[in-house]
Each structure stands twice: as C-alpha cells, then as structure tokens.
Amino acid sequence: MIVENKVIVVTGVGPGLGSEVARIALRDGARVVIGARREKKLAAAARELDPSGERVAYLPTDITVAEQCAALMQLAADRFGGVDGLVQVAAFDALFGTLQTTSAEDWMKSMQANVVGNMSVAAAAVPHLKKRGGGSIVLIGSQSMWLPPAMPQIAYASAKGALVAAMKHMTTELGPDKIRVNMVVPTYMWGPPVEMYVDWQAKERGVDRQVVIDEIAARMPLGEIPADEDVAEACIFFCSDRARMITGETLLVNGGEMMH
Numbered sequence: 001m002i003v004e005n006k007v008i009v010v011t012g013v014g015p016g017l018g019s020e021v022a023r024i025a026l027r028d029g030a031r032v033v034i035g036a037r038r039e040k041k042l043a044a045a046a047r048e049l050d051p052s053g054e055r056v057a058y059l060p061t062d063i064t065v066a067e068q069c070a071a072l073m074q075l076a077a078d079r080f081g082g083v084d085g086l087v088q089v090a091a092f093d094a095l096f097g098t099l100q101t102t103s104a105e106d107w108m109k110s111m112q113a114n115v116v117g118n119m120s121v122a123a124a125a126v127p128h129l130k131k132r133g134g135g136s137i138v139l140i141g142s143q144s145m146w147l148p149p150a151m152p153q154i155a156y157a158s159a160k161g162a163l164v165a166a167m168k169h170m171t172t173e174l175g176p177d178k179i180r181v182n183m184v185v186p187t188y189m190w191g192p193p194v195e196m197y198v199d200w201q202a203k204e205r206g207v208d209r210q211v212v213i214d215e216i217a218a219r220m221p222l223g224e225i226p227a228d229e230d231v232a233e234a235c236i237f238f239c240s241d242r243a244r245m246i247t248g249e250t251l252l253v254n255g256g257e258m259m260h
Helices: 017-027 039-049 064-079 104-131 156-175 193-203 209-217 228-239
Strands: 007-011 029-034 056-060 085-088 135-140 179-185 250-253
Touching: 007 017, 007 056, 007 064, 007 209, 017 029, 017 039, 029 064, 039 056, 039 156, 056 064, 056 156, 064 104, 064 193, 085 104, 085 228, 104 179, 135 156, 135 228, 156 179, 179 193, 179 228
Parallel strands: 007 029, 007 085, 029 056, 085 135, 135 179, 179 250
Antiparallel strands: none
C-alpha cells in the first residue's frame, strides 16, 4: 500500500498502460482521477477499475487543451481533496515515418501532443502539488529516443527526446517545492497494443505469433517481454514516498534490452 491515501491523476487511460497505472494505484491504496479523450471508453474504464465509484473519478480530457487539463486537476481537488501525483501516459504514437516521409504537419502534431500536451498537464498539476507540500510527476519516455526502432518514428522519438530535456528543467524549477519529476522508459509492453502488433507481424510474415514474441524477447537478457503492469509498477513507485529523494531520473523497464 505504498500510495495509501494519496490522490493520483492518470492521463491516457485506455487499453494498455494507462489503465494498468490506475489499477495498481488503486491496489496500493490511492484514490485515482483518470482522463482520456473518449468519454465512453473512459467511463467504461472507471467502472471496471472501481464499480463502486468511491475511489475513482474521471473527466474527458484532451491534454493539448490547457483548460481541460486544469479541469482534470480541479476534479481531483474537488472530489478527493488535492493532487499528490501525476502519471502522464497520454501520447500520440501512431505516427510512423522517416526524415523524408514525415510532413511538417506530422512533426507539429507529434510535438503538440507529446511535448506541449505533457507540459500542459504538468503545469496544471503544479499548483495542486504545491498545496500538498510536494509530490510527484511521472512522464513516459520511449527507447526510440536513443535506439531507433525497427519501424521508423522520427517525429515521435524526437518528441520524447525533447521531453527528457523538459524533465530536467522541471526538476530544477520544481525541486524547491518538493515536487519530483521522473520518467519511466518502457520497451515493448505486453498488452493490447503490442499484442495487435505481434498478430499483425505474424500474419504479414506467415509465421506463428510465438515466433514474433520469441524474437522480441530474445533481445532482452531476462528473456521476457515486460507487461504493461511492470511499467505501471515503476510509475507508482515514483509516486510513492519510497522515491522521495529521487528526481530527474529516467528508469528503463525493458528486461535489459538496452542500458543507458
């Protein structure tokens, strides 16, 4: 129960990491406010996480709209009394391309969601974290910042790299208020999105899906693809008081696939 009685806001709650972060926060004692763009799916996630509705609140939120970010944090304050932690999962990652195939418009979309949107959520959280005497902001990175993936995502990778720079500035700016800022960097995460990728690759290549899984896992010394929940565990650790003197860190949850 490492976040017992804390209030944690999680964005990007849908199939995959966002829902797992919220679930583990609840398991470990927190009250949780969740946000995502699509209200129907968000409401369904809230019911699944806590059918009683006593420990979960939700609000449709587009992180690129500052007013919506502020409303999400205000909901946490109104419903549960404040904000102790933010896990910013929402991202625009469905954008593939190289230098020569990525348009200026796509570059702007990636930066708007993956950098400006992240900062809008964080900025909205800060006044509430200050009122609590400090807290934690957790960002989600990508190994593509350092290791180009098999499928080129230059705009997405660049945006995540910019997020590291922003994190370091935030660490210095917010540290005096006891607000910690860290980043969790996953690899492939075994959950709905990666399962879809594995099934697609297996069909494209005409091989059994286990062949694709084994190829991915072979790059990891631990020999296993981390699950969404493994990454979520690291996020909630950063939200806990056990990480009270950790800030400005990038923590890879990747089975040892790469070391940085």
